Amino acid sequence: MDVQYESEPTxxxxxxxxxxxxxxxxxHILHPGQIIAxxxxxxxRSDKLMSFKxxxxxxxxxxxxxxxxxxxxxxxPPSVSMKSIQLTKDSDLLYDFKHLFFYTxxxxxxxxxxxxxxxxxxxxxxxxxxxxxxMIGILTQGQIIELTLHPEEAIYIDARSxxxxxxxxxxxxxxxxxxxxSQHMNYQWKMTGRGTVLIQSGARxxxxxxxxxNDAGIVKRVLREVIPFGGIFxx
Numbered sequence: 001m002d003v004q005y006e007s008e009p010t011x012x013x014x015x016x017x018x019x020x021x022x023x024x025x026x027x028h029i030l031h032p033g034q035i036i037a038x039x040x041x042x043x044x045r046s047d048k049l050m051s052f053k054x055x056x057x058x059x060x061x062x063x064x065x066x067x068x069x070x071x072x073x074x075x076x077p078p079s080v081s082m083k084s085i086q087l088t089k090d091s092d093l094l095y096d097f098k099h100l101f102f103y104t105x106x107x108x109x110x111x112x113x114x115x116x117x118x119x120x121x122x123x124x125x126x127x128x129x130x131x132x133x134x135m136i137g138i139l140t141q142g143q144i145i146e147l148t149l150h151p152e153e154a155i156y157i158d159a160r161s162x163x164x165x166x167x168x169x170x171x172x173x174x175x176x177x178x179x180x181x182s183q184h185m186n187y188q189w190k191m192t193g194r195g196t197v198l199i200q201s202g203a204r205x206x207x208x209x210x211x212x213x214n215d216a217g218i219v220k221r222v223l224r225e226v227i228p229f230g231g232i233f234x235x
Contacts, residue, residue, distance in 0.1 A: 001025050001068075001104055001135060003084045015076045019102075021068030026105035029074070032064035040070025074101075079202055082137050083144045087130055092195065093164040094127035099138045107134035112167070129167060138163060142202020149193045156188040161199045169193035 006016040016036075021027060029035065032047060046065045066072065076082060082101055094112055103109075110129045130136055138144070140163055147155060149169060156176050165171070174190035175182035191197060 001027055014078045015081055017074050017076065017082055018071065020071045021066060023069050025068040027066045027102050029064040029066060029102045030100055032062060034074045034076065035072050036075045037073040038070065044070045079141055081140055081143065083140060084135055084137050086135050087132060091131050092167045094129050094167055095138065095164045097128045099163060101137040101139050103136045104134040106132050107136060108132040140200035142200055145199050145201060146196050147199065148196055149191055151192055151194055154190045154192050156190055157197065157199055159187045159189050162189055163198040163200050165191065165197040166193055166195035
């Protein structure tokens with residue numbers, strides 16, 4: 001399957017992605033409502049009910065199964081982008097199923113149960129491990145960045161920004177910096193291990209936009225910063 005990105009995602013127009021399937025190739029689209037154009041035999045698209053697990057994870061009922069030869073265009077909303085990932089036999093990244101936009105025939109899925117403390121932060125009970133010979137498409141907020149892990153030197157990543165991490169990675173909930181810094185930051189994943197972790201750059205955009213348009217007085221702004229949880233209680 002060939003995936004072509006027509007433009008970079010913007011805050012106004014979003015992004016268009018063109019998919020081309022050759023004869024016999026199959027792809028499963030988990031957000032079929034985003035398909036805005038299709039070229040091919042009508043019988044080459046077959047919609048069906050998701051499995052119960054898929055319905056629960058995606059909060060959707062229908063997926064579209066596409067078979068080549070055909071071509072279709074999917075529209076992604078502003079600030080959302082998609083990354084195509086070619087799986088190999090050594091793939092060991094764990095993903096949140098809600099980020100999955102498509103997967104091709106040959107992709108295998110396995111569930112991994114999270115530890116209780118991790119569930120409370122991620123508000124999720126399981127992660128998905130994809131393996132096999134195929135391709136998946138992952139939805140992200142903003143650009144996606146790939147960072148290399150080290151077995152001993154830790155990297156701290158905002159918990160809301162993590163898209164995928166290696167199954168072998170060691171994760172600890174943490175903060176860093178001095179008292180004021182650690183008091184006001186979101187929970188961080190302190191990660192060590194081997195391989196790469198995928199993060200999205202747009203998870204904090206809304207907070208920055210609010211800051212830029214914030215016309216609160218200087219006293220309120222100072223109190224929000226210096227008082228624990230001041231941003232919650234002082235409006």
